[in-house]
Amino acid sequence: MSDVTDLPAPQGDPTEGPAIAVRGLGKRFGDLIAVKGIDLDVPRGSFFGLVGPNGAGKTTTLSMVTGLLRPDAGQAFVLGRDVWADPVATKRLLGVLPDGLKVFDRLTGLQLITYAGLLRGMSRELATERAAELVAALGLTEAQGKLVVDYSAGMTKKVTLASALVHGPRVLVLDEPFEAVDPISAATIRRILSGFVESGGTVVLSSHVMDLVERICTHVAVISDGLVLAAGRLEDVRGDRSLEERFVDLVGGSTEVVGLSWLRTSSG
Amino acid sequence: MVAHLVRLKLTLLRNIFRRSRAQAIGAVVGIVYFAVLVAGLAVILASFRQSLDAARVVIPLAGAAGIVLWTVVPLFSFGSDPTLDPGRFATFAVPHRDLTIGLVAAALVGLPAIASMVLSAGVVVAWSHTFGSTVVAVVATAIGLLTAITTSRWVSAVMTQAISSRRGRDVIAVLGLLLLVIIGPAISVVANLGASLRDVATEAAAVVGWSPLGWAWAAPGDVAAGDLGTGLVRLALAAGLLVVVFLLWSRVLRDEVDNPRAVSRSDSGTSSGDDLGLLARLPGTPLGAIAARVLTYWRRDPRYQISMVMTPVVPLALLIPFVTGDVAWTPLLMGPLVAFLLGWSEHNAVAYESDALWLHVVSGTSGRDDRRGRLLPALLLATVLVPLYVVVGVAVPDRWDLLPPALGLSVSLLGAGYAVSSVMSVVLPYPVAESGESPFNAPPGAAGITIAAQSMASLGTLLLASPTILLAWWAWQGSVGAGWGAGIVGVLLGIVVGIVGVGVGARLYEQRAPELLSALRRS
Numbered sequence: 001m002s003d004v005t006d007l008p009a010p011q012g013d014p015t016e017g018p019a020i021a022v023r024g025l026g027k028r029f030g031d032l033i034a035v036k037g038i039d040l041d042v043p044r045g046s047f048f049g050l051v052g053p054n055g056a057g058k059t060t061t062l063s064m065v066t067g068l069l070r071p072d073a074g075q076a077f078v079l080g081r082d083v084w085a086d087p088v089a090t091k092r093l094l095g096v097l098p099d100g101l102k103v104f105d106r107l108t109g110l111q112l113i114t115y116a117g118l119l120r121g122m123s124r125e126l127a128t129e130r131a132a133e134l135v136a137a138l139g140l141t142e143a144q145g146k147l148v149v150d151y152s153a154g155m156t157k158k159v160t161l162a163s164a165l166v167h168g169p170r171v172l173v174l175d176e177p178f179e180a181v182d183p184i185s186a187a188t189i190r191r192i193l194s195g196f197v198e199s200g201g202t203v204v205l206s207s208h209v210m211d212l213v214e215r216i217c218t219h220v221a222v223i224s225d226g227l228v229l230a231a232g233r234l235e236d237v238r239g240d241r242s243l244e245e246r247f248v249d250l251v252g253g254s255t256e257v258v259g260l261s262w263l264r265t266s267s268g
Numbered sequence: 269m270v271a272h273l274v275r276l277k278l279t280l281l282r283n284i285f286r287r288s289r290a291q292a293i294g295a296v297v298g299i300v301y302f303a304v305l306v307a308g309l310a311v312i313l314a315s316f317r318q319s320l321d322a323a324r325v326v327i328p329l330a331g332a333a334g335i336v337l338w339t340v341v342p343l344f345s346f347g348s349d350p351t352l353d354p355g356r357f358a359t360f361a362v363p364h365r366d367l368t369i370g371l372v373a374a375a376l377v378g379l380p381a382i383a384s385m386v387l388s389a390g391v392v393v394a395w396s397h398t399f400g401s402t403v404v405a406v407v408a409t410a411i412g413l414l415t416a417i418t419t420s421r422w423v424s425a426v427m428t429q430a431i432s433s434r435r436g437r438d439v440i441a442v443l444g445l446l447l448l449v450i451i452g453p454a455i456s457v458v459a460n461l462g463a464s465l466r467d468v469a470t471e472a473a474a475v476v477g478w479s480p481l482g483w484a485w486a487a488p489g490d491v492a493a494g495d496l497g498t499g500l501v502r503l504a505l506a507a508g509l510l511v512v513v514f515l516l517w518s519r520v521l522r523d524e525v526d527n528p529r530a531v532s533r534s535d536s537g538t539s540s541g542d543d544l545g546l547l548a549r550l551p552g553t554p555l556g557a558i559a560a561r562v563l564t565y566w567r568r569d570p571r572y573q574i575s576m577v578m579t580p581v582v583p584l585a586l587l588i589p590f591v592t593g594d595v596a597w598t599p600l601l602m603g604p605l606v607a608f609l610l611g612w613s614e615h616n617a618v619a620y621e622s623d624a625l626w627l628h629v630v631s632g633t634s635g636r637d638d639r640r641g642r643l644l645p646a647l648l649l650a651t652v653l654v655p656l657y658v659v660v661g662v663a664v665p666d667r668w669d670l671l672p673p674a675l676g677l678s679v680s681l682l683g684a685g686y687a688v689s690s691v692m693s694v695v696l697p698y699p700v701a702e703s704g705e706s707p708f709n710a711p712p713g714a715a716g717i718t719i720a721a722q723s724m725a726s727l728g729t730l731l732l733a734s735p736t737i738l739l740a741w742w743a744w745q746g747s748v749g750a751g752w753g754a755g756i757v758g759v760l761l762g763i764v765v766g767i768v769g770v771g772v773g774a775r776l777y778e779q780r781a782p783e784l785l786s787a788l789r790r791s
Contacts, residue, residue: 030286066630067629067630067632067782068626068629068630068782068785069782069785069786070782070783087632088632090632091630091631091632092632094630096626096630098626098630101623101624101626101789102621102622102623102624103624103627104561104565104621104624104627105624106564106565106568106569107561107564108543108545110544111544111545111547111564114544114547114557115547115557115561115627116627116631118547118552118553118554118556118557119554119557119558119627119628119631119633120554120631120632121553121554123552124548124552125552127552128544128548145543147568163627164630
């Protein structure tokens, strides 16, 4: 984190500078310091992967950037606007897919997407039209009249993603968007996101599947124990090795299995 | 294993204080409030030591009431405790006997059980006339307490099994109605008692003392009065009852662990295809969308259905004393009661949605839209129910002169209820059964804060409406001027308090939305 510490806060012109800028962002939960003063720039038009082991602080960081969790220290900017000083303007620019939060699951899939659109202040005609398009694009047409509570985990993920897209955000922040999603849907989602980036949008996603991040992201940041260990263009971060090797190297964990001899059934 | 379960329960109790600060304070306030109440009651019970005759009337009745409360209250108010939900132990190979004993032991460390133990100590003191009576009192009170707790476990296990099926839910709705039908005549009987209260209580105590509910509580009294034989017979009967209840509990437990129930899901109200339901019918604004979503939830979520059924039905119980007895005044309160329930029942509305609230937060929904959208459905319901119940309530006893105060009081209570609910659902959300769980399940360790928050909401509502309550009381005493005063002041007060309260709630929501979300994200 040391090499980005001295960056100035990107105030002012929202048409220049990084899509998301994080300055000294920190959060503690009681005795646990989940995020230890992170600095991070997400360049405009990038496909940004946030990787890290379980409990590294990915979700906490993304929650603070999207206005879901108030930081204890630091600031976050989306297209030059301070998330916590000007939440209404920032939230209009953002599309958010959180991980591990419930949705209004007694609505049908189509109703949920429309509801998200209406909450954003869209007209009903526009919200309905886009909801129908999203349902078709994500392959949910069959299930659009079913209650979300009866959806599988992957379908819930897809319908939540659609709710994040419906208002046409400029920056997408997606926490584990591919978890529990089947390969065909994952390919669809990838295509949608790539199209979004090509047309000038910015995508930030978190994952712990290195292969996936390596395949689709242009930029990557490695977070561990509440700190940014490395950040930048994918090629720069991984060097001449695979991202997974570099990740294990950075995080410093050992992949050796200690003990568990009793689990090898051939001995018994 | 038994120790494990008790330790699990202790940890859950301690975790009450590990939520947000506001909730911890709420929990402490609730606990202190009830500790004082319970201690006071225990002292009163202990003071019956001075009069054995009075004690032999009061304690069996109180003890029997205690057993009934242990059985009934957890089901309707804060639900069976899911830490002790047998279904959750299905995947662990816990010996059946350990689980049977362990779950009862764990129930003993809950706050309600501790309160009961304190009260029981008061009972033992009241019986401590001779050495013999003290010993019997200790044994009998322990048996009574264990019977209460085991019965409570047994009934809630049976009920959770029943509630998983749609038919079971219907059965419970019928049982609930039956209970209401019983409450009505009970009120009218008590209201008619007057001077003969003492005689009736004495007779009732004699009957209850020989019923299963009273065996354990009456036995020490016999011994203290010198009738050792009768006392021992009752003690033996009480012990036998405990064994029977324990066996019943054990059998239900075996069923549940062998066939853990599936999470109950409502499969009703699935609209087909591209129908947007109410979202297409209310205004296409954030406010309209929120109101449409809340209305949709009322139809599809069993947790709302229960309160939807109860709210219009409960005030009808006030008609029963009028029909059965000569009590003319109770129907007058129908309008105010339904108004109170409609406003008050929204005081924890956000908690029912749990952390799905994130969608409102990331959308930057304004506090005004959020608060008003949520209250709009209840307001729509109120515009139908409140005038209807006010008019019926005045028409039945033919007291049209009291129409203005009844209406004023209703509007005041409604407005005050909305005001309190708008603020409290932001500041002090407390855990409720999650979507898809049985509506009678309550999260562990939430009983204290549930009662505290509910009392606070009630007191707050009554306090805000107190000017109208005073005027209405005056009108009831015969003042015509106060009647019109209560009508005019009540309606104005209700509207103003309601608007101001919703405004304050909206401001608080905008300031605290992320904190509210964190409070809702309990593990």
